[in-house]
Amino acid sequence: MxxxxxxxxxxxxxxxxxxxxxxxxxxxxxxxxxxxxxxxxxxxxxxxxxxxxxxxxxxxxxxxxxxxxxxxxxxxxxxxxxxxxxxxxxxxxxxxxxxxxxxxxxxxxxxxxxxxxxxxxxxxxxxxxxxxxxxxxxxxxxxxxxxxxxGYGSVAKVVSHIIAGDDLDNRSFFNSVKINVVMGRHAGWIAAATAIAKKGHIDIEDDDEVGPHLIYLPEVEFNEKKFLGDVQKTYNRIGRATIVVAEGIADQLSEDKFAGEVDEFGNALLSSSGKLGDYLSNLIKKNLVYNSAFGKLRCRADTLGYLQRSLAGMxxxxxxxxxxxxxxxxxxxxxxxxxxxxxxxxxxxxxxxxxxxxxxxxxxVAQKTKLMPRSMINKEENGVTEEFYQYALPLAGSVPEIHALKPQHLKKKLMDYIRPEK
Amino acid sequence: MxxxxxxxxxxxxxxxxxxxxxxxxxxxxxxxxxxxxxxxxxxxxxxxxxxxxxxxxxxxxxxxxxxxxxxxxxxxxxxxxxxxxxxxxxxxxxxxxxxxxxxxxxxxxxxxxxxxxxxxxxxxxxxxxxxxxxxxxxxxxxxxxxxxxxGYGSVAKVVSHIIAGDDLDNRSFFNSVKINVVMGRHAGWIAAATAIAKKGHIDIEDDDEVGPHLIYLPEVEFNEKKFLGDVQKTYNRIGRATIVVAEGIADQLSEDKFAGEVDEFGNALLSSSGKLGDYLSNLIKKNLVYNSAFGKLRCRADTLGYLQRSLAGMxxxxxxxxxxxxxxxxxxxxxxxxxxxxxxxxxxxxxxxxxxxxxxxxxxVAQKTKLMPRSMINKEENGVTEEFYQYALPLAGSVPEIHALKPQHLKKKLMDYIRPEK
The missing domain is CATH 3.40.50.450 (Rossmann fold)
Known part of the structure; x- marks a missing residue:
């Protein structure tokens, strides 16, 4: 029966x-x-x-x-x-x-x-x-x-749209370094998805200009020195940087202050705390060599929080x-x-x-975790490969179409300006 | 000529x-x-x-x-x-x-x-x-x-869509209190706009159930005791709370640790820090009386950050x-x-x-600030009036259409369960 x-x-x-x-x-x-x-x-x-x-x-x-x-x-x-x-x-x-x-x-x-x-x-x-x-x-x-x-396709769409806009916001300022902490404890799929933001850009030939410039995944050993070197290189090239880190890299940092509550499965709470962003932001503020002719260093960190999984209408x-x-x-x-x-x-x-x-x-499936394969991680270990785009673009379902102005600078007619202190 | x-x-x-x-x-x-x-x-x-x-x-x-x-x-x-x-x-x-x-x-x-x-x-x-x-x-x-x-209409759309989803996310859990810190130093227009989330709900007669339940604006004196009382009342009524605070209320708190960098106009940096959210979250964790039969208190705080003004495609x-x-x-x-x-x-x-x-x-216009008029703030000073909706709804341009299940509980057939510790 x-x-x-x-x-x-x-x-x-x-x-x-x-x-x-x-x-x-x-x-x-x-x-x-x-x-x-x-x-x-x-x-x-x-x-x-x-x-x-x-x-x-x-x-x-x-x-x-x-x-x-x-x-x-x-x-x-x-x-x-x-x-x-x-x-x-x-x-x-x-x-x-x-x-x-x-x-x-x-x-x-x-x-x-x-x-x-x-x-x-x-x-x-x-x-x-x-x-x-x-x-x-x-x-x-x-x-x-x-x-x-x-569930992944939607979070991929949300974070890529956020970072697409955030990179243009960052581009509005000189000497601007922006860190975005996204979800992902053991696997970097969400962090990687922010790279989709690049694909929405119209008419930018030099892909280097377009953020996110650096993406840090839990699959790769996080090294503060290499991180600072990467940021410095990006700053030296384009005068700014849009950075994405998966929250999971906190587990690799020496500081144990990132750990919070633990649930019944033993998972520590990483979201809903700005600590990782603040930590990395301070690291950059202390170490980045920047051109003060363009003003002070502007370093900001946002932790994207629960909206990644729950944004209505997107x-x-x-x-x-x-x-x-x-x-x-x-x-x-x-x-x-x-x-x-x-x-x-x-x-x-x-x-x-x-x-x-x-x-x-x-x-x-039980208790196991699928990490990102190495073939989807670039060889500098701070971004993704074309294989990842082929995998993730259809899942996110749409790319934010955006456009940054390619500045045509007017020829100068005056002497250089030295701004007085007062 | x-x-x-x-x-x-x-x-x-x-x-x-x-x-x-x-x-x-x-x-x-x-x-x-x-x-x-x-x-x-x-x-x-x-x-x-x-x-x-x-x-x-x-x-x-x-x-x-x-x-x-x-x-x-x-x-x-x-x-x-x-x-x-x-x-x-x-x-x-x-x-x-x-x-x-x-x-x-x-x-x-x-x-x-x-x-x-x-x-x-x-x-x-x-x-x-x-x-x-x-x-x-x-x-x-x-x-x-x-x-x-x-610029306001778009941020109103973004934050209302975020809070609409966030409130449903919050509703997914028992004993869940969620704090969202939004931009707005002196004026509460952005915080108030999160109330638009309520208007997208289909088929919910009891408006009380739908978040954001409490909105705190810089126009109103922030009082920790009243805040805790408001949260307790909301918790007692529906077992959870979705809260929105304008970052500007930090200026009213005794702690001066919220102040950061200052720009050339003398404006202190309030965004890009989770401190206010953490402070309020700890306040709730320490003081809220909750029903432990439904598990531990789940209190989370997100600071929405720069995406409020820059979300691509929204x-x-x-x-x-x-x-x-x-x-x-x-x-x-x-x-x-x-x-x-x-x-x-x-x-x-x-x-x-x-x-x-x-x-x-x-x-x-120069150096002046238009605050929210009292007629748009509710008499409990933790939300908005119909006049605000009439003002802001057309500016946001769209309301996220969402729907929460109205649970039909099945009749119980067994004795109450006392869960053993192990």
Whole structure:
């Protein structure tokens, strides 16, 4: 007999701009299986909702609701960063049994994959029949096997648009060094995506002029001396610099003052602190040799914060489509009997972006991190290669079209000016 | 005889997302007066370019160039934060004379109006015939007389979209308090604009649920005890809070550690530091009484930084049009003989947004700051009134359409869960 019962959707970890597209995808595809999936429930705030039996009845929502929720950032069901403790497992299966949960969609990153695996193993031990699929979600783009992760394309779009404008803002001033700290603890995918800003420039032949000029990734050993040398070289060439660093490089610095709170998975809080930016900014202020004829050194640092994953109205259409796809395909796979796997995105080679889905074993994903391959990192280890652009441009879905003036300087008619102090 | 000669455009102070629209407006209208305006020059990096005779020949650029530059953030001519010293005045008029500058467009904020006034007075003293108009530009929206300032609409759009998404991100977690520090030293126009985020929500009847819940403006005395009381009340009502503070409230705090560099106009650097956010965040962490059954308190602070004024691809169409308008009308006014004035935006009352231009005396603008009127601040002094929405919504030009799920909780079937420590 075919498995029948209720489905449960769990949103977990940090939200993305398109996490609700996956939710909408699951809701849409679930309607194709009325004989197997009786009701679809949502865990209210992830595993917290399961433990405390806080479940949402999603089947009673009108289907039109999901169209607008799909384009809204933030986890519509509520999220949590809870790791199931051994002592929680009894309770989880009590709740599953009481509510006839037979299908579980765990939407999250590699920590969630680990949680899904724990629940799976316990289900086997108890001979509780349940199918579990992991639906990938993470702005970090660091899940194994899948070509990319839903959530990444939108953050790539947001940070590249931010840096495109920020570089023009920086260009407005003399002696201006700007540091931008972006998310990414172990992998530099988000930092690398800021390079997309370069591709929006019209009519600039000398690519060197266009920022971001330097990008520092956690995959590469961070060396303060090399960093200062890179900044000095950029300053010497063009009189300014737009720099991007992944927050994860903080782990490599001798100062341990960057560490903050720790969650249940042992991840330290790096965002929501300006400390790394301030540290690097002070390093530059102390060490950069600059031309004071153009005024004081202007060194600024911004930490981009949570807006990277949640900016309303600026998500990538490609990312939205992919997020919907992994959700809906998750339902179809499960109804064919699949379980204990993650839905993956498989890129079809060709001139135009095309993507299909497949499945991979959960254990290939749980607790693992996909770093950027060396072939996408330039040989100076402070930027990306063309291979990265080919990978990331279609995911971000759009490039900010911008244009900087190529100055035509007027011939001088006067003697040089020495500005008096007063 | 009519005045003839070359025109000079000066971009000054902090860039906006639409500062180059005004430049494009001046360039476009200048072509209507080939007999009066011979060439149009740009000061390369504001007053710095004038002093050091670094002028750009803008007349030689193809007219199509300005269309793409117009939509790019950052000061295309380069900006500066230089105040003309008494000792600089000789040099300024040497440069004006050498390059036959007869028409000056000073594009900036109230500091630039002051600089324009200084140059005006010196021109009179020397009987140097020159017309000077101030073209308003500032994200702060704090210039007197004009209904609003070009640059403000775009920052209003950017921050409202950011906060709309951020509030949904915040809503994803239990016990979550999020602080966002936005620009605005003396006036709260930018902080107030984040309230526009509320207007994008579909289908939420209870407006209380939707953030930003609390907005703190420099116009109102900041009181830590009242602040904590406000946050506690919001937490008690909905279990979380999305807070916006204008950076300017730092000036009111007893701690003087928020002060940083000072520019030539005496303005202290408030942006590009996470200190205010960290301070308020610690205040909340120390004092908020929260329900630990929902987990730990999650308190985060982001300082939005320079992207507020420079986010590529997200400027307000209304703001773009207004910025172009003040530039082009500046040329038309000047060719009619007007000088020593600022171009103002005059809002035409009516259901749909309509704007005209007029002129006002420079001295009504220089060194003055237009604060938010009390009628736009709510009586609790932590938010805005309907009057503000009517003022700001058309300027931002768009509202992020978002939707949060109204949870339908499933009836519980089990006993309450007490989670073991391990």
């Amino acid at each position: 075919t498995l029948q019962g209720n489905a449960l959707i769990i949103q977990s970890g940090g939200p993305t701009a398109v996490i609700n597209q996956s939710l909408a995808g699951i809701m849409a595809a679930s309607r194709d299986y009325p004989d197997k999936i009786h009701n679809v429930y949502g865990a209210y705030h992830g595993l917290h909702g399961v433990l405390y039996e806080n479940l949402l009845d999603l089947s009673c929502e009108e289907s039109s609701v999901w169209r607008t929720i799909a384009v809204s950032p933030g986890a519509a069901l509520g999220s949590a960063r809870i790791k199931p403790r051994h002592s929680d497992l009894d309770r989880i299966f009590e709740v599953f049994t009481a509510h006839k949960i037979k299908f579980v969609f765990y939407n999250g990153g590699n920590d969630s994959a680990e949680a899904a695996q724990l629940i799976r193993e316990e289900a086997n031990r108890r001979h509780y029949e349940v199918r579990i699929l992991h639906i990938p979600k993470t702005i970090d783009n660091d899940l194994m096997v899948t070509n990319h992760c839903p 998500s990538s259409p490609t990312d939205q489509a992919d997020a919907f796809l992994v959700g809906s395909m998750g339902v179809h796979y499960m109804m064919k009997g699949e379980s204990d796997k993650m839905v993956t995105l498989v890129r079809i080679p060709g001139e135009h972006y095309k993507c299909e889905t497949s499945l991979c074993d959960l254990k290939l | 009519t005045l003839q000669g070359n025109a000079l455009i000066i971009q000054s102070g902090g860039p906006t997302a639409v500062i180059n629209q005004s430049l494009a407006g001046i360039m476009a209208a200048s072509r209507d007066y080939p007999d009066k305006i011979h060439n149009v020059y740009g000061a390369y990096h504001g007053l710095h370019g004038v002093l050091y005779e670094n002028l750009l020949d803008l007349s030689c650029e193809e007219s199509s160039v300005w269309r793409t530059i117009a939509v790019s953030p950052g000061a295309a001519l380069g900006s500066a934060r230089i105040k003309p010293r008494h000792s600089d005045l000789d040099r300024i008029f040497e440069v004006f004379t050498a390059h036959k500058i007869k028409f000056v467009f000073y594009n900036g904020g109230n500091d630039s109006a002051e600089a324009a006034q200084l140059i005006r007075e010196e021109a009179n003293r020397r009987h140097y015939e020159v017309r000077i108009l101030h073209i308003p530009k500032t994200i702060d929206n704090d210039l007197m007389v004009t209904n609003h300032c070009p 400027s307000s169409p209304t703001d773009q049009a207004d910025a172009f308008l003040v530039g082009s009308m500046g040329v038309h006014y000047m060719m009619k003989g007007e000088s020593d004035k600022m171009v103002t935006l005059v809002r035409i009352p009516g259901e749909h947004y309509k704007c005209e231009t007029s002129l006002c005396d420079l001295k009504l």
